[in-house]
Amino acid sequence: MKLLxxxxxxxxxxxxxxxxxxxxxxxxxxxxxxxxxxSAIAIGVKDTMMKQMGGLGAEQILxxxxxxxxxxxxxxxxxxxxxxxxxxxxxxxxxxxEEVENVRSVTPQLExxxxxxxxxxxxxxxxxxxxxxxxxxxxxxxxxELAEGRFFTKEExxxxxxxxxxxxxIHDGLLGKxxxxxxxxDGGTPxxxxxPWWQRLLGTVTGQASAEEKAESLVGKDVMIGETSYRVIGVxxxxxxxxxxxxNNVVMPIETALVQTDMKNLTKMVVEAESTAVIDQVxxxxxxxxxxxxxxxxxxxxKQDQMLEALDRVTSxxxxxxxxxxxxxLVISGTGIMNVMVMSVRERTREIGIRKALGATTFEVMxxxxxxxxxxxxxxxxxGLGLGYAFVEVWNxxxxxxxxxxxxxxxxxxxxxxxxxGTLFGIYPALKAARMNPSKALRFE
Amino acid sequence: xxxxREAKKWFRSGGEKVPVLRGVNLRVEQGEYVxxxxxxxxGKSTLLNLLGTLDTLxxxxxxxxxxxxxxxxxxKRAALRNKxxxxxxxxxxxxxxxxxxHNVMLPLTYSKRRWSKKRERVMDLLEQVGLAHKKRxxxxxxxxxxKQRVAIARALVNEPGLILADEPTGSLDEETTESVLHxxxxxxxxxxxxxxxxxxxxVAKRAERILFLKNGVLEEWSDEAAYRV
Ligand SMILES: Nc1ncnc2c1ncn2[C@@H]1O[C@H](COP(=O)(O)OP(=O)(O)OP(=O)(O)O)[C@@H](O)[C@H]1O
Ligand SMILES: [Mg+2]
Numbered sequence: 001m002k003l004l005x006x007x008x009x010x011x012x013x014x015x016x017x018x019x020x021x022x023x024x025x026x027x028x029x030x031x032x033x034x035x036x037x038x039s040a041i042a043i044g045v046k047d048t049m050m051k052q053m054g055g056l057g058a059e060q061i062l063x064x065x066x067x068x069x070x071x072x073x074x075x076x077x078x079x080x081x082x083x084x085x086x087x088x089x090x091x092x093x094x095x096x097x098e099e100v101e102n103v104r105s106v107t108p109q110l111e112x113x114x115x116x117x118x119x120x121x122x123x124x125x126x127x128x129x130x131x132x133x134x135x136x137x138x139x140x141x142x143x144x145e146l147a148e149g150r151f152f153t154k155e156e157x158x159x160x161x162x163x164x165x166x167x168x169x170i171h172d173g174l175l176g177k178x179x180x181x182x183x184x185x186d187g188g189t190p191x192x193x194x195x196p197w198w199q200r201l202l203g204t205v206t207g208q209a210s211a212e213e214k215a216e217s218l219v220g221k222d223v224m225i226g227e228t229s230y231r232v233i234g235v236x237x238x239x240x241x242x243x244x245x246x247x248n249n250v251v252m253p254i255e256t257a258l259v260q261t262d263m264k265n266l267t268k269m270v271v272e273a274e275s276t277a278v279i280d281q282v283x284x285x286x287x288x289x290x291x292x293x294x295x296x297x298x299x300x301x302x303k304q305d306q307m308l309e310a311l312d313r314v315t316s317x318x319x320x321x322x323x324x325x326x327x328x329x330l331v332i333s334g335t336g337i338m339n340v341m342v343m344s345v346r347e348r349t350r351e352i353g354i355r356k357a358l359g360a361t362t363f364e365v366m367x368x369x370x371x372x373x374x375x376x377x378x379x380x381x382x383x384g385l386g387l388g389y390a391f392v393e394v395w396n397x398x399x400x401x402x403x404x405x406x407x408x409x410x411x412x413x414x415x416x417x418x419x420x421x422g423t424l425f426g427i428y429p430a431l432k433a434a435r436m437n438p439s440k441a442l443r444f445e
Numbered sequence: 446x447x448x449x450r451e452a453k454k455w456f457r458s459g460g461e462k463v464p465v466l467r468g469v470n471l472r473v474e475q476g477e478y479v480x481x482x483x484x485x486x487x488g489k490s491t492l493l494n495l496l497g498t499l500d501t502l503x504x505x506x507x508x509x510x511x512x513x514x515x516x517x518x519x520x521k522r523a524a525l526r527n528k529x530x531x532x533x534x535x536x537x538x539x540x541x542x543x544x545x546x547h548n549v550m551l552p553l554t555y556s557k558r559r560w561s562k563k564r565e566r567v568m569d570l571l572e573q574v575g576l577a578h579k580k581r582x583x584x585x586x587x588x589x590x591x592k593q594r595v596a597i598a599r600a601l602v603n604e605p606g607l608i609l610a611d612e613p614t615g616s617l618d619e620e621t622t623e624s625v626l627h628x629x630x631x632x633x634x635x636x637x638x639x640x641x642x643x644x645x646x647x648v649a650k651r652a653e654r655i656l657f658l659k660n661g662v663l664e665e666w667s668d669e670a671a672y673r674v
Contacts, residue, residue, distance in 0.1 A: 005554060016542030354538045357499060358599070359527020359555040361520050439494040442538065 006364070010371030014379075017344060024340035025380035028421070031329030032384025032414050033391070038325055040392045040404035042318045046311070048402040059276045060141075061283055062302045063097070063269040063290065065089050087265035088298050091258060093290045094269055100285045102278040107137040107270040108254060110263040116250055117224040118174040127173045129250045131225060133257025139165075139236070141270045144246045149219040149234030157253035162260065164223065165234040169247040171218055225250065228260050279303060330417055333380070334425040341373050341429035352433050353441025366434035373426030374419060381418025385411060446510060446607065446638045447473040447496065453504030454491055465491050467661030468505065475606065478639045480649035483658035489642045490611055492658065496640065497530055497609050498522040510606060527555050531600030531637075535612035537592040539584040545571070545595050546580040552603045570598040574628060590621030597628050608632060610641045614648055626651055 014021050065087035094108035110133035117126040132138070139151050152163050166174070218232045230252065239246045257263050273282040287301045345352070352365055360368075392404045449471040455464040465488040473479050483489050494500040495507065498514055507514040510529055514522065531552075532538075539548045549567045553560050560566060571577040574594035576587075584592055593613060600608055610629070614622040626648065633639050641652060649655050655666040 009554070012543070012547070350538065351540050351542075354540055355551070355555075356523065357497065357526065357532050357538070358552045359523055359603075361523040361555075363520070364555060437500070439491075439500040442494075442499070442534070 003367075006367040006371050007375075009364075009368040010375055013368060013372045014375055020340065020344065021376060024337055025376060025383065027333035027336035028377050028380025028418060029384040029387065031333040032381045032418060033387045035322075035326045035329055036385055036388025036406065036410065036414055037391050037404075039322055039410045040388070040406045042322055043407060043410070044402050044404040046315050046318065047405050058304050059273045059279055060304060061271040061273065061279070061286060062307070063089065063093075063266075063271060063286065064300050064302065065265070065267070065298065067297050067300055087267060088294060089266040089269060089290070090264065090293070091254060091266065093293055093299075094266065096289045096293060097269065097271055097286050100282065100289050102274045102282050103286070104272045104274050105137050106272070107135050107141045108266045109134045109138070109268050109270075110254060110257050110261075110265070111267040112261060112263050114225055114250075114261070116170060116174065118218065118221070123176065125174045125176050127170070129167070129170045129225075130248055131257070131261065131263075132249050132251045133254040133261070133263060134251060135254055137270075138251055142239075142246055144239050145237045147235045147237040148217055149232070151234055152253050157255050160255045160259050161253060162228065162230045162256060163233045163252065164225070164230040165236060165251045166218065166223075166232055167236050167245075167247045167249040167251075168238040170250055171235045174218060174223065175216065226261070326413075326417065330421045334377075334421040337373060337377060337380075337421070338425040338428060341369065341376075341426065342432060344372075345369060345429050345433040348433075349436065349441050349444040352436050353438050353444065356436070356438035357442065362434045365436075366430045368430075369433040370423075370426045370430035373429060374422035377418045377422030377425075378415070381415055384418075385414050388414075446475040446477070447471060447640075448508040449496070449505070450507075451505035452492075452495060452502055452507060454488070454495060454500070455503055464661055466495075469658075469661070469663050471656070471663055473638060473640065475638055476633075476636055477654065478633045478641075478652045480641045480643055480652035480655045481658055481663070482643060482649055482655060485644075487658045488661060489658055493609055493611050493640070493642055497532060498526050523555075524557055527552060527603060528558070529605050529607055531603065531605040531608045533593070533596050533600050533608065533610040533613045535615035537584070537589075537596045537616075539592060539595060539599075541584055544581050544583060545576060545587070548584065548595060549599045549602055552599060556603055558603075566602060567598075570602055571595075574598045588621070589617050590624060593617060593621070593625050594628065597625065597632075601632065606638055608637050608639045610639065612642055612644065614643070614645060622648070 089108075091108060094106050097103060098106045112131050113128060114131045115126055116129045116131075117124060119125055135157060136152060136154050138144070139146070146165075147168065149165070151165055152161065156163055217235065219235060221232050222229045223232055224230075236246050236249070236251075252260075271282070271286055273279045283301055283303055290299055290301075291297065355365060355368075389406060392406045396403045449469055452466055452469040452471075453464070454466040455462045457463070469492060481489055481492070491500070495502060496509075498509070498517075502515050505515070509525065512525065514525070517525065539545075540551070543551070546567060549570060550563065553563050553566070568577060568580070571580055574597060576591060576594055576598070579587065579591065584595065587595065593616075597613075608629070613629070614625055617625060622645075629639060629641070630651065639652075641648065643649050657664045657666060
């Protein structure tokens, strides 16, 4: 028998049992959908993290509190080896590092949580923010851009000027605007007056997008942090990246922070070398420079490649997890399909008898039912894939925290694995059908 | 055409072997029209399944169209069945999910022969049984007589030399019985060998020869046997 005939028979078989088929397929569809969406999330997260780590340039070195233990292979184990001690890094350490040869810049950062307040009486807005003390290099190192105003200068830093730059969420919050959920930020229209999507689209098309919503700005106004008043000089643009977003930050000069708040110890320090050529030497020198001020090694100096290594390990864990989930989903949907096919074979006993009476060989009956299962799984896989793809598209169009990535290999993997599932779980029902004795099958009521 | 020697068949029932056919001898020439009668449970369907190669002998020999069926592999038997035998059953045995057209097409699907004009062949047969206009219908929407006519068209589509009919009129009323018998007469006239199992004397009378299955063996027709039917 030609393979095509086998396929045609299988297709016919499926089509004439289409309702049951649809039901049976749900397992594969859901399984495949889950796998596709999960891998898109995993890869999306990894990509986003990569970009951020990539934000730590190849010529940059990160100094963090706590000691990173060395693994047995002599590498730094960033994932599990970090002893969590309170930071002992100080602004003096940063000053010392500045003196190291071939260091272009040092950006120390202090961080605490505090209440920020604006307005008086009824309209007072008070909210929690991450208060960061840093240098004029902060925006550059964090890849943050200004939406309005300006960043503070080196002079202001040295003068301990009471100036601050607000993250976008803090700015909006202090103005009493509802916190705009991340999802709808792309739409450009704040929640205040929700419009149906078609109106928003129309607005975008006709170019009359929300002119009246040009909000007032806090630049030039005074804002209270704790008991102290600060002048707002700039607002950061929304910086929607996973983990290290600046949206909920309030940034002030580090000298100001040391004087005005009780922050003493650095949460981290980004050191920039003159070039990648000298990075290894700078790495060693920075370490010794800080060590001079410390009795024990309670800090760590990490280069970009070490970060990437750690990230790689996170990624492999994600991949193993994904493989596990995929396998589970496939086995569950596979057994479901097999169940339905075995039921179908039983119900169609008479049909099998008839086909054999008309001259179908054992092999031909087997091929028909086998292809039915494979086709069923493949169809379910394709539908699940389509739904997963749609989900990724919708997510990416509406959510900006991080974007999902659906790589070609995941698509191929999904399709191949649904065929493999069909093959594995199709054998038993097919054999069951093929082995039937025709005279008994015809007697079957 | 058919040569059955000392054919034996038994079934297992609760660990015990129950003989159904105890040594059947049967010879049917090409182009003959034979009826087989017998009580319910006497083994008529069992015999027909053996002749149709749907089941295997537990003893004895079976030759069909000059070939030793009892020595054949499963695959060879399937091919022989497809090429040489057309079945008509009491309960029609059409595949419920396939249309009339596709039911008739089925034997061609499994045929090893290269049919050049399958579509035309199927339509021609549907024409002959007067059901060309219902080719798209599902079997469930046909009357009993119509179903049996479709089954006959299906049995004929591969131009088999032998038609095996197991109570083909058992589910039909007098009028439709006549139309089915008329069709079988025509097939017989065209040269096919026909073997019919029936309880109905009127049906058996259409055959050239009547046989009687009793106590696991075949007897030639006699008045005494007729009395017992
Ligand atoms: N697969 C089987 N397993 C066990 N017993 C069987 C099997 N097939 C048939 N039999 C038994 O063999 C005997 C003959 O059955 P068969 O169907 O051949 O009778 P029949 O003459 O066709 O009867 P009817 O006129 O009612 O159709 C019965 O007693 C039946 O129970
Ligand atoms: Mg019977």
